[in-house]
Amino acid sequence: MTISPITRMGGSHVSLTLFSSREDWAEGAAREILSRIEAHLSTHRTVSIGLSGGTTPTPVLQNLAHEIMGWSDEKKRRILWFFVDERCVGPEDPQSNYRMVREALLTPGKIPGETVFRMRGEHPSAEEEALRYERLITELLGPSIPHPPTMDILLMGIGPDGHTASLFPGTSPEDDHHRLVISVPRQGDRVARISLTYRMLAWGGERLFLVAGADKKNILQKVLSGEGDLPSQWVLREAGSLGRPTRFLLDGASAPTS
Numbered sequence: 001m002t003i004s005p006i007t008r009m010g011g012s013h014v015s016l017t018l019f020s021s022r023e024d025w026a027e028g029a030a031r032e033i034l035s036r037i038e039a040h041l042s043t044h045r046t047v048s049i050g051l052s053g054g055t056t057p058t059p060v061l062q063n064l065a066h067e068i069m070g071w072s073d074e075k076k077r078r079i080l081w082f083f084v085d086e087r088c089v090g091p092e093d094p095q096s097n098y099r100m101v102r103e104a105l106l107t108p109g110k111i112p113g114e115t116v117f118r119m120r121g122e123h124p125s126a127e128e129e130a131l132r133y134e135r136l137i138t139e140l141l142g143p144s145i146p147h148p149p150t151m152d153i154l155l156m157g158i159g160p161d162g163h164t165a166s167l168f169p170g171t172s173p174e175d176d177h178h179r180l181v182i183s184v185p186r187q188g189d190r191v192a193r194i195s196l197t198y199r200m201l202a203w204g205g206e207r208l209f210l211v212a213g214a215d216k217k218n219i220l221q222k223v224l225s226g227e228g229d230l231p232s233q234w235v236l237r238e239a240g241s242l243g244r245p246t247r248f249l250l251d252g253a254s255a256p257t258s
């Protein structure tokens with residue numbers, strides 16, 4: 001599938017893969033993630049993955065759990081699971097990204113707890129927790145100077161307003177300064193959040209956007225049109241300027257028509 005305006009977003013570094021049904025998408029996306037994990041582990045001791053929340057990734061993570069559950073503990077310990085963002089709620093709250101990931105992937109995949117690095121949404125200070133997570137990332141993945149440490153695979157989503165991770169419309173990479181993780185204040189009904197920054201997302205080895213469902217069709221069309229300053233567009237542009245690839249894994253219902 002080709003969409004010409006996409007070249008304006010991330011140049012040749014952006015590609016789309018379309019799966020016909022939601023079921024094919026969930027299976028195919030899990031296979032894509034798995035093949036990148038295996039490829040990375042064939043040349044590196046460990047692979048780091050950033051997980052997004054919301055509802056879209058659930059069936060993909062369930063399929064991934066099914067593939068990984070039979071692995072030896074030794075091999076499972078070579079995957080380091082991080083979070084792209086979290087809502088400032090407890091780990092049992094229905095809004096918790098960690099809760100969704102635990103139920104879909106960690107528990108069924110029998111993932112060793114010591115390989116999972118969650119953002120503690122229940123911390124009384126989101127800012128302190130963002131700073132702790134930033135330190136954790138640099139300890140585990142490398143220094144933040146001269147550029148952010150690299151998470152090898154970032155699983156990302158797009159919200160109906162074009163947000164990605166917990167970076168919302170009206171923000172831009174200029175707001176990041178030198179941070180890797182930020183706290184995002186509560187706004188209206190939206191609870192406060194903790195999020196990786198644009199820099200951190202752009203420097204990731206590869207971004208896989210998991211997008212499915214008819215309710216994502218319009219926003220995806222807009223994102224890929226190249227016109228605008230939506231957070232997901234900033235990520236594509238910044239990663240593209242670093243020559244880092246981004247791939248969209250779409251189901252038929254979400255795919256743009258032109």
Ligand SMILES: O=C1O[C@H](COP(=O)(O)O)[C@@H](O)[C@H](O)[C@H]1O
Pocket residue numbers: 052053054055056057084085086087097156157158159160163164165166
């Ligand atoms: O708020 C969030 O939304 C986006 C998209 O979620 P979805 O439910 O529309 O798929 C998600 O990527 C992010 O992690 C989450 O916190």
